[in-house]
Amino acid sequence: MLMSKNSLSRRSLSLTLESSRIDKLLETEWLLTNSRGGFASGTIAGCNTRRYHGLLIGSLDPPANRIAALANCHEAIKIGGRLLEPGCFEFEGGLRADAAQLPARFSRDIGAHFDYEFGFAKLTKSIYLLPDSDIAAIVYEFSDIDAEFDFFVRPLAAMRDFHSLQNSDSEFLSLWNDYGITVRSRSTPGCELVLYTDQMSFAQDRQWWYNFLYRKDRQRGQDYIEDLWSPGFFRCSVDLPVRLVLWAGLSRQDAPPDVQDLDIDIVLDSLILKEKELTRAAKHDDKYSGILYSAAGEFVVERQISHRPCTTILAGYPWFLDWGRDTFIALPGLLLCTKRLNEAADVLKTFAGAVNEGMIPNRFDDYGFEPHYNSIDASLWFVHAAFEYLRKSCDAATFSVDLLPAVRWVTESYRTGTRFGIREDSDGLITGGSADTQLTWMDAKYGGVVFTPRHGKAVEVNALWYNQLCNLADYYMGRNEDLENRYKQLAQKVKQSFVRVFWNEEKGYLNDCIGPDGTVDDSLRPNQIYAVSLPFSPLADRQQKRVVEVVKNELLTPFGLRSLNKGDERFVGRYEGDQRQRDSAYHNGTAWPYLIGPFIEAYLRVNSFSKPSRRKAMRYLRPLLKHLTCDGCIQSISEIFDGDQPQRPRGCFAQAWSVAEVLRAYLLITH
Numbered sequence: 001m002l003m004s005k006n007s008l009s010r011r012s013l014s015l016t017l018e019s020s021r022i023d024k025l026l027e028t029e030w031l032l033t034n035s036r037g038g039f040a041s042g043t044i045a046g047c048n049t050r051r052y053h054g055l056l057i058g059s060l061d062p063p064a065n066r067i068a069a070l071a072n073c074h075e076a077i078k079i080g081g082r083l084l085e086p087g088c089f090e091f092e093g094g095l096r097a098d099a100a101q102l103p104a105r106f107s108r109d110i111g112a113h114f115d116y117e118f119g120f121a122k123l124t125k126s127i128y129l130l131p132d133s134d135i136a137a138i139v140y141e142f143s144d145i146d147a148e149f150d151f152f153v154r155p156l157a158a159m160r161d162f163h164s165l166q167n168s169d170s171e172f173l174s175l176w177n178d179y180g181i182t183v184r185s186r187s188t189p190g191c192e193l194v195l196y197t198d199q200m201s202f203a204q205d206r207q208w209w210y211n212f213l214y215r216k217d218r219q220r221g222q223d224y225i226e227d228l229w230s231p232g233f234f235r236c237s238v239d240l241p242v243r244l245v246l247w248a249g250l251s252r253q254d255a256p257p258d259v260q261d262l263d264i265d266i267v268l269d270s271l272i273l274k275e276k277e278l279t280r281a282a283k284h285d286d287k288y289s290g291i292l293y294s295a296a297g298e299f300v301v302e303r304q305i306s307h308r309p310c311t312t313i314l315a316g317y318p319w320f321l322d323w324g325r326d327t328f329i330a331l332p333g334l335l336l337c338t339k340r341l342n343e344a345a346d347v348l349k350t351f352a353g354a355v356n357e358g359m360i361p362n363r364f365d366d367y368g369f370e371p372h373y374n375s376i377d378a379s380l381w382f383v384h385a386a387f388e389y390l391r392k393s394c395d396a397a398t399f400s401v402d403l404l405p406a407v408r409w410v411t412e413s414y415r416t417g418t419r420f421g422i423r424e425d426s427d428g429l430i431t432g433g434s435a436d437t438q439l440t441w442m443d444a445k446y447g448g449v450v451f452t453p454r455h456g457k458a459v460e461v462n463a464l465w466y467n468q469l470c471n472l473a474d475y476y477m478g479r480n481e482d483l484e485n486r487y488k489q490l491a492q493k494v495k496q497s498f499v500r501v502f503w504n505e506e507k508g509y510l511n512d513c514i515g516p517d518g519t520v521d522d523s524l525r526p527n528q529i530y531a532v533s534l535p536f537s538p539l540a541d542r543q544q545k546r547v548v549e550v551v552k553n554e555l556l557t558p559f560g561l562r563s564l565n566k567g568d569e570r571f572v573g574r575y576e577g578d579q580r581q582r583d584s585a586y587h588n589g590t591a592w593p594y595l596i597g598p599f600i601e602a603y604l605r606v607n608s609f610s611k612p613s614r615r616k617a618m619r620y621l622r623p624l625l626k627h628l629t630c631d632g633c634i635q636s637i638s639e640i641f642d643g644d645q646p647q648r649p650r651g652c653f654a655q656a657w658s659v660a661e662v663l664r665a666y667l668l669i670t671h
Helices: 022-027 215-219 264-279 289-297 324-336 341-352 378-393 396-416 459-476 481-502 526-533 541-554 579-586 593-606 611-630 656-670
Strands: 002-006 011-016 029-033 039-043 054-061 064-079 082-084 089-091 094-096 105-108 112-117 122-129 135-143 149-161 172-177 180-185 191-196 201-213 225-238 242-252 300-305 308-313 560-562
Touching (some): 029 122, 054 135, 054 242, 064 135, 064 191, 064 225, 149 180, 172 201, 172 225, 180 225, 225 242, 264 289, 289 324, 289 611, 308 341, 324 378, 324 593, 324 656, 341 396, 378 396, 378 459, 459 526, 526 541, 526 560, 526 593, 560 593
Antiparallel strands (some): 029 039, 089 201, 105 112, 112 122, 180 191, 191 242, 201 225
């Protein structure tokens, strides 16, 4: 049973757990993040089921170069000759979990909390991640003590690149020093894990623990067995209620974390303050807005650009960094709807400063190297977000000085031509790419196979292009008559061409793509919804209503829009198997939660935002709101869902644009 409640300091999500449903406990995940791109994550059973799970994953070059430092802790209680081992681990030989020692309750607020009941005592294990540093606090609170017992904590270290796995061939070293026990690994030179507590004694007992099995990695066709290393264990005797704190910090060797002077109460106050800042614009008598605002904050982090911190948006946890397309689709929901306007401006300025050949970076590298420019639509989404920022903030100074030059550069480069053959065709529409490239968001490619070829003129690219030209004409109205008229004329040409090229009267919806040779791809896909949802539409009212109706009838699911209709012979209803199998399904039937945003906006628009349409739209949105609080990753929204029932969540367990567009849609309906 799931319940949501308000406390004086924060919004909490609590889940009463049934140990008999162990598979459900292993499927449901939790996530904590910091401003550096670091995070902690796991399952509500306490068992790691991915290589990306851990109590501390830190970033050496925020938000890139992430290290899985502390994978987990093994706890044990010794009482009257009995040994109890709360928690859960899965090894190659099977699942190691005593139903009586699984958590009875899980809750998520500023931390992740696991409640255990032993008869002679109660234990709450809490994980907290410091807001601005790669330090985790693992807190053990014992209460209702009826007998004395000994408590043991054995840290299990991975100390590896978070994309890889560790094995017992690796060399580990543990050292004693003034600031705790230091763990180093040859596989991650130059950094160290520091473990510290002044409440428990430490016994050196170096061990390898072998053959941890990560079932999620196995399902994805990846390597899934790992060995973890332990320097020893901490211990103490417990006979009265007590709160024990184990600190874990990741840092470069020349800058050890200052863990010995940390105060857990000060840390909790700072986390509560951060939560209040994230949710300050939310309606606190509203059931979902506070949770959505808090979830939105998980993706907003800092990146070092020219030795200064700049705000950016991570596309998803656990594995994505900041992608241009994702960033600017997500920005209106994550930052404009939540009234974090200064951070929105900083994100826009960060990417505006990285424009090259009139293109916004599609992504930054996992290891902090050069940006990648391989997208046809990321730059157009940047321009859209810039104009949305101007509308929400009325900050004409920032727009004109910091953003407009990049907007104009993108616009003129797309007209005259830039990378990958991206250019304006003679009909005014944007074309680009080749049979070997995948430049739109439907970009899955494996072994040289492009699974959703969309080179040429893609429908959403040209919906964005028309919207961009209209925005520019609108901006220059009253400012520069020549430029106003220029962009009006360009927009009018695009509008006429768009309807002629994309509108399929026979089928009653928009073609998805037109190849360079004029070949028409009339696949029924969700990309056409943007021709209705964006502020300026090239379609007549009748056509807009028809697009929304077809998308609703053929693509809408409880968890977003399918990427292809079920009647298409290429439809794949399950996103599972190895990389090739998953890539073949990624944009050929898989449902995408983020597309519920443009769908609901389009649906409300063609129904004049009437009260009945708002009630209907809320029914469409409700399953994703339930997902936010009940399954997948508690207090976040998954990247994708299977296209077929029962539509299991897949991909990243927490995706920025999924949260952003659900939040934006929720506010469109309720406000």
